[in-house]
Amino acid sequence: MDERIFVTGLGMISPAGAGVAPFWADLCAARRRFEELTPLYAGMKPGVLGGRVPEAARTAALERISETTRARPRAASVFAEYAALEAIADAGLTPGDPALRNAVVCVGTNDGQADVLEDLVAGRKDVAGTGGFSSYSIADGVARAVGANGPVFTLHNTCASSNVALSCALEMLRAGVADTAVVGGCDAYSEKNIIGFSSLHAIGPVGCQPFSRGRRFVTPSEGAGILVLRTGRAAAGGRRPYAELLTVAVNNDARHLTAPDPEGVVDCHRRALEQCGLKADDIDAVFAHGTGSRANDSTEGAIFAETYPRAAITAIKGTVGHLMGGAGAAGAVAACLALEERLVPPTAVDPGDVELDIDLVTGAPRAVPELRYVQNNAFGFGGYNAIAIFGAASQGAGDG
Template identity: 65%
Template sequence: MTTAAPRVFVTGLGIISPAGADRHAYWDGLCSTAPLFGDLPPLYEGMKPGAIGAWVPESARKAALAASRISAGTTRPRMAEVYAAYAATEAIADAGLCAADTSLSRAVVCVGTSDGQADVLEAVCAGVDDGSGRFSSAGIGSSVARVVGSAGPAFVVQATCASTNAALSCARDALRSGLAETAVVVGCDAYSQKNIIGFSSLQAIGPAACRPFSRSRRFVTPAEGAGALVLQTERALRPDQVPYAELVAASISNDASHPTAPDPAGVRACHRRALEEAGLEASAIDVIYAHGTGSRINDAIEGSIFVEDFPHAAVTAVKGTIGHMMGAAGAAGAVAACLTLRHRLVPPTAIDASEIELGMDLVTGAARPVPDVRYVQNNAFGFGGNNAISIFRRTS
């Protein structure tokens, strides 16, 4: 007889973002759509001034540095690690756990990041840091494991902007295979000059903020931060724990069609794979957190899939509020998806209803109550044909 794979639940959330440090500030920021953007200073001669980006506020940054416990004695803190550690610490506390808890001693730690420790490499190139023993994205996983008290497997997934959903897929597989009963999944990326210069060379950043699915959309708004989720099997749940959601799918693919442009067939195939993994029809999805970068082609491809295959789903895109957190973008969507299931509310996309280009049900203006919500989907796509989609189910 084949034993059914255990169900996997989300029991804790943590996040640090341009909206501030913790899940409450994040949710309030999403629901208010208050502007969180500022100017990006030119980084090289010839870079156009006036481009817009988003940063973790200084107060939140200081809180993360104080709480992370991984930057003591360093002259240049590794901010991706600091953000990751902060989000993970909040998530395990939210789950009712602590670093001394036996359920975390063999937990799987899986970190998704796009740029990793790019800030260290940039400092080395600038001649202000020798980077001795410190330039390793794998070190982020080790640092998070130390902070949460795990001596179990710890690893890092780098799949561009799909990294966190890819990390969720790896962690879910680990729990369902019996490798562990608890996992801590983190998505993180800090401000990176390399990243900004790359987007500038592609003419993807500029003086207008990200406006997902708007007729007037033009630019991406780079951002930074980290989000974390504690995953536990049904066997690991304590009587007093109330899960945010069940993780029913975390599907990944790579169509390798183009270095930067998404492939419509590849993106659509990932949608199909996620639904098959969850055992659902598209009509079952109530809410979708779109990747929604605000670029012309990305939104056109993703939006056409919503119109054709998910016409009854309420769609929202948080990058219009907090910017694009790169490898942590999927974490921002996953945390928000779980909060939607808890609060039964969908935050609005930061554009006017009159701007919507395609005939999707895009939530705008104010947060929308969804009292009967059951399934929430979280999309994340990246350069190089990386596609990843997670789906969460309400548990109560």
């Protein structure tokens, strides 16, 4: 059985707009599109920044999915289905393609269809008009949009959800359940999420500044990223893959509700490397979780400084914000593009303000002609840790 798994298609929608191209352009330019969020309760401070998918991108997404959905779906579904359709087109496939009929569909999310509950609580809709709360409807909608009749999953693993979805899909492809998977993650703007972060004093009027001395706030965002995974046999004859998905390591340290546990995070790094037979020195670049919070960046940065001294580190949340359950998918899409372009985009911080002794890419994209292995970190509340490692696709991987 062919156990090599390749990424053959990418799809993205984010505050940069609809599509992979504007997402990558914003990352390479370290261009932020944060905006002030409307206060949601009397005690919420004004001026809090967040990332929202532009209205023009929402319209473009709705237009693209209109032929595959029976009713106007909610934002999370719009984002996921749009990204999935872009990803399969990028892979040279069309909805209902024979290659997709038995495909695995796996979507990670943090808040799911949270706006259903919010509409009910706020009295904007009654139960009959909500369209249902089940987050399974997100993955089911993706499966319907791409014409897949294989296993369908929605996973909730807080902000590690997308990488856990990648792990699930990788295991199923290697087990021979299918030879193609449509996998990623999404989250839409959630009032309960914003209120929760506000109560923790984790959001504010300054945008996310990962690994900087002055970092303080997370910048909540929204969007979706989807990847098409195919076995080497299925990928043969198609476009040259972006990358090979080597492994995804997942653990849960269950130490604290919100604070990261350094031992658990270190263990996840160790597992990821061991699972694909690599050493830390083999990793050329890391897309850090990099939320811009004091605790996360200190924990993650200390690991980079001690164990990954030669890796180029970047944190895209400084540019597009924290896509919550979709954060790992955004990092995975960016990691694959980095391998394709041999380019590591910068972190949107002042290079003179970097706190730790790490090789944080700032200012301009860094060309890495011999880029081979790229790591993508995703961690979440409740002790969830998930790390994916991608390798450069060999010249013959998609050529048969």
